[in-house]
Amino acid sequence: MQDHERDNFEAKLTAYSLGELDEAERTAVERHLAQSESGRAFIADVRATAATLADALRAERALVLMDPQRAAIDAAIEDKRPRQPSTSRRYNPFVPISIGLAAGLAIVALLYVVFVRQDTYHVTAARSDGSFRNIGQASVTSSTGNTSRPPPPNLTPEYAEAARERVRREYAAGLAQQRNAAVYADAPSAAPAALPAVSRPELSELRRDGFGLQANVGLSIESQRVGHNTESYDRITDNPFLRSTDNPLSTFSIDVDTASYSNLRRFLTQGRLPPKDAVRIEELVNYFPYTYAPPTNGDPFAVHVEIAQCPWNLSHRLARVGLKGREIPEDQRPPTNLVFLIDVSGSMQPANKLPLLKQAMNLLVEKLTENDHVAIVVYAGNSGVRLPSTPCSEKVSILHTIDSLRAGGSTNGGEGIQLAYSVATENFIKNGVNRVILATDGDFNVGVTNQGDLVRLIEDKAKSGVFLSVLGFGYGNLKDSTMEKLADKGNGNYAYIDNLAEARKVLVDQMGGTLFTIAKDVKIQVEFNPARAAAYRLIGYENRLLAKEDFNDDKKDAGEIGAGHTVTALYEIVPAATADAKRPAVDPLKYQPSTRPATSDSPELLTLKLRYKAPDGDISKLLTFPVTDPDRRFDKATDDFRFAAAVASFGMLLRDSPHKGNANYDAVLEFAQGALGDDPQNYRHEFLDLVKKAKSLSGH
Amino acid sequence: MIDRSKPNRTNHDGHAPGHWLRDAVDRFERPLLLYACRLLRDTDAARDAVQETFLRLCRQDPANVEPRLAEWLFAVCRNLAIDLRRKESRMSAVDEILAETQPADSPQPLAEAEARDSSSLALHLLDRMPPNQQEVLRLKFQHGLSYKQISAVTGLSVTNVGFLIHTGLKTLRRQMTADATART
Numbered sequence: 060m061q062d063h064e065r066d067n068f069e070a071k072l073t074a075y076s077l078g079e080l081d082e083a084e085r086t087a088v089e090r091h092l093a094q095s096e097s098g099r100a101f102i103a104d105v106r107a108t109a110a111t112l113a114d115a116l117r118a119e120r121a122l123v124l125m126d127p128q129r130a131a132i133d134a135a136i137e138d139k140r141p142r143q144p145s146t147s148r149r150y151n152p153f154v155p156i157s158i159g160l161a162a163g164l165a166i167v168a169l170l171y172v173v174f175v176r177q178d179t180y181h182v183t184a185a186r187s188d189g190s191f192r193n194i195g196q197a198s199v200t201s202s203t204g205n206t207s208r209p210p211p212p213n214l215t216p217e218y219a220e221a222a223r224e225r226v227r228r229e230y231a232a233g234l235a236q237q238r239n240a241a242v243y244a245d246a247p248s249a250a251p252a253a254l255p256a257v258s259r260p261e262l263s264e265l266r267r268d269g270f271g272l273q274a275n276v277g278l279s280i281e282s283q284r285v286g287h288n289t290e291s292y293d294r295i296t297d298n299p300f301l302r303s304t305d306n307p308l309s310t311f312s313i314d315v316d317t318a319s320y321s322n323l324r325r326f327l328t329q330g331r332l333p334p335k336d337a338v339r340i341e342e343l344v345n346y347f348p349y350t351y352a353p354p355t356n357g358d359p360f361a362v363h364v365e366i367a368q369c370p371w372n373l374s375h376r377l378a379r380v381g382l383k384g385r386e387i388p389e390d391q392r393p394p395t396n397l398v399f400l401i402d403v404s405g406s407m408q409p410a411n412k413l414p415l416l417k418q419a420m421n422l423l424v425e426k427l428t429e430n431d432h433v434a435i436v437v438y439a440g441n442s443g444v445r446l447p448s449t450p451c452s453e454k455v456s457i458l459h460t461i462d463s464l465r466a467g468g469s470t471n472g473g474e475g476i477q478l479a480y481s482v483a484t485e486n487f488i489k490n491g492v493n494r495v496i497l498a499t500d501g502d503f504n505v506g507v508t509n510q511g512d513l514v515r516l517i518e519d520k521a522k523s524g525v526f527l528s529v530l531g532f533g534y535g536n537l538k539d540s541t542m543e544k545l546a547d548k549g550n551g552n553y554a555y556i557d558n559l560a561e562a563r564k565v566l567v568d569q570m571g572g573t574l575f576t577i578a579k580d581v582k583i584q585v586e587f588n589p590a591r592a593a594a595y596r597l598i599g600y601e602n603r604l605l606a607k608e609d610f611n612d613d614k615k616d617a618g619e620i621g622a623g624h625t626v627t628a629l630y631e632i633v634p635a636a637t638a639d640a641k642r643p644a645v646d647p648l649k650y651q652p653s654t655r656p657a658t659s660d661s662p663e664l665l666t667l668k669l670r671y672k673a674p675d676g677d678i679s680k681l682l683t684f685p686v687t688d689p690d691r692r693f694d695k696a697t698d699d700f701r702f703a704a705a706v707a708s709f710g711m712l713l714r715d716s717p718h719k720g721n722a723n724y725d726a727v728l729e730f731a732q733g734a735l736g737d738d739p740q741n742y743r744h745e746f747l748d749l750v751k752k753a754k755s756l757s758g759h
Numbered sequence: 760m761i762d763r764s765k766p767n768r769t770n771h772d773g774h775a776p777g778h779w780l781r782d783a784v785d786r787f788e789r790p791l792l793l794y795a796c797r798l799l800r801d802t803d804a805a806r807d808a809v810q811e812t813f814l815r816l817c818r819q820d821p822a823n824v825e826p827r828l829a830e831w832l833f834a835v836c837r838n839l840a841i842d843l844r845r846k847e848s849r850m851s852a853v854d855e856i857l858a859e860t861q862p863a864d865s866p867q868p869l870a871e872a873e874a875r876d877s878s879s880l881a882l883h884l885l886d887r888m889p890p891n892q893q894e895v896l897r898l899k900f901q902h903g904l905s906y907k908q909i910s911a912v913t914g915l916s917v918t919n920v921g922f923l924i925h926t927g928l929k930t931l932r933r934q935m936t937a938d939a940t941a942r943t
Contacts, residue, residue: 065921066925069925069929070918070921070922070925073921073924073925073928074906074924074925077899077924079905079906079921100791105928107934108928108931108935109928110932111877111878111931111935112881112885112896112898112900112928113901114878115877115878115879115881115882115885116897116900116901117881117901118878119882119901121789121790121792121793121795122792122793122802122806123788123789123792124788124792124809124810125806128806128810129784131810131814132810132813132814132817133781133783135813135814135817136781136784136817268891295800404916404919404924405916405918405919405921406916406918406919408918422807450784567874599780670815672838689887722943752859
């Protein structure tokens, strides 16, 4: 057994001794113990040590609160309403942060300075001052995956093939293990449950299911939402209908992320409906490629607007805005400077995390050429450069490094990001693609890492031309909103990778779009003609809304579009002819001159405006398209239109949106079934399966 | 969809509202103070953090917090302590803490003398471990939290918590054995 394997195994035995294993693991350990005397002795030792320690700690004498403090708490219990501890004998140091933990986080500032010490092969990072270390995240002893190692002596092609093969096998073996664990979990337990050696205080009777303790991610701990585990999602409220007389302009930033779709696929595949806030409708719609024609006039993208009847409310209209990014042929790709920033903390061990990522990286490296450079930075208890920027002509040493990555240790994403950016900056390729690719299960130690500082760092670096992509892995601890935010600020994209096919889609098939930005800060502003549209609602994009003034403000950051990418946005529109203008109007203003639009006779339904910048530009360019409603029925719309509408209604059903109208799973299936088109990669067929799953899970 | 239909237990067993809160304060006052003292190394600051933790608890919906009360309290207390420590950057008042957290000094029967020795040795060795390892070991063996609960409190992964506890116990065991050998 190698050292790290022995460590892992002993850690499992320790967990067993303390009653921490689930039934399947316990059964497996007990099977081993039946054969192993040394194993049994090890367990007896652990229990004896644990008992000594527990006894010693129990004897520590605790303080109690001062009487006035206890009185303040009693008073709060009595009236059970929000109350400042003003009766306390002391000042209240918490007033500034009691508005919520989001603000509290801003106070827990991350104070670190990265010392970059570079000799021939490695760079290490350290905090400057231990005194501000969070007691829970100080240096960790058990990390195995973060020390630099010299490359192996004989880097032959045979070695590379062997490395590739090991990565493949490791992933396959991990998957098999997961399947077995599932089988054990279903089998009735033969052995009696092992008793923990340490008597637990009464706390142990508390339910121990997973749930979302928001404190750790710095999101609002006072949130009323109870998740399933420590995954966290920001709350999303569906965009409401707005009257076009009051709000003629709708402004938002494009979003090409698709993570929400693969995340919900993971939930449904596991037999659960996703939490409402994990469903971002625009990401579901944008998961699918659409057959919009690419630009022919030299613009970075083409714009296609289509309007037809809204399928979930037949008296409404549905407008689809579709963008298609210019495609870049493989041989005209600019050179790339990629820095993988990989989370090798202990939680990345399961087959669907690090082993899957390693497989995915192998696939990508195969595609890259001598013009491309790859570096690998890992982070766990501390961070290190595992592979300095290396041209892809040296595939063997890249593949070797990928093969040697191991999980173990705790996470501090903040330091790793610093280090990755410094590697990217040192190897910057002018006119090339410079990108940090962060791969994690989201276990950022935001306890010390201030999200605000991280975001600022990422924004700064994006301005200098180093963009960020985020790949999310695994489940149970996914900090979905954090990752989306980071990618967003880094002019990048966020994808959730739940299986090898998804890894291939993101890193290989869509490599162009995922890695090569062709326009940045792409904003859309739609002006509705109140004479034609009484009210409208943007479907999804809730966290991408911009103020109308932001549209012309080139300092305001917005979304990016990659080579060959399609971006789709949908509006539900209440025609002016329909009496049910959705939103109650405010009383007419008494002192304002009446502002009847001068062009109210115009047949146009809306005007679409877009602004974008070249990837290295600072000044935006404006495109304007007036659009008239051709009065088309839903069944006469294109396949792409009907499919996008089906996906949007699916999202509204999962979100239980107040605007879902007559949407139901059968209708979604029917619309999607009739709009499968060519579907070369089978994405749309897979969608049908997911809808059926959701339908049966929701009991419809 | 998430099941939000858990019964609101505020009034179960005929207790008046607020009863669960009083139970919680009684049960967790000392454990939280021990914990906060370790984080802050200042008894007054620790009392402030714990007071504020309970005041925040009073503002929570019991149905939300009760099933995960221990983790909630330790996590909130921890965050408050970290905020406070950052703000004040207090120098540690080690003497004060030592004075208030020493093992009970009641007369010991002879048979317990040996155990008492290994107790003080264990505490001494624990004090020499990295702070995060101490914290995890204390949450486990002083406060009885499970790996999962500790992970929820500290933000470390469950695997990581397991590793810290495993290596911590291993260190203790090795050094205590060495000490016993040295004495014979």
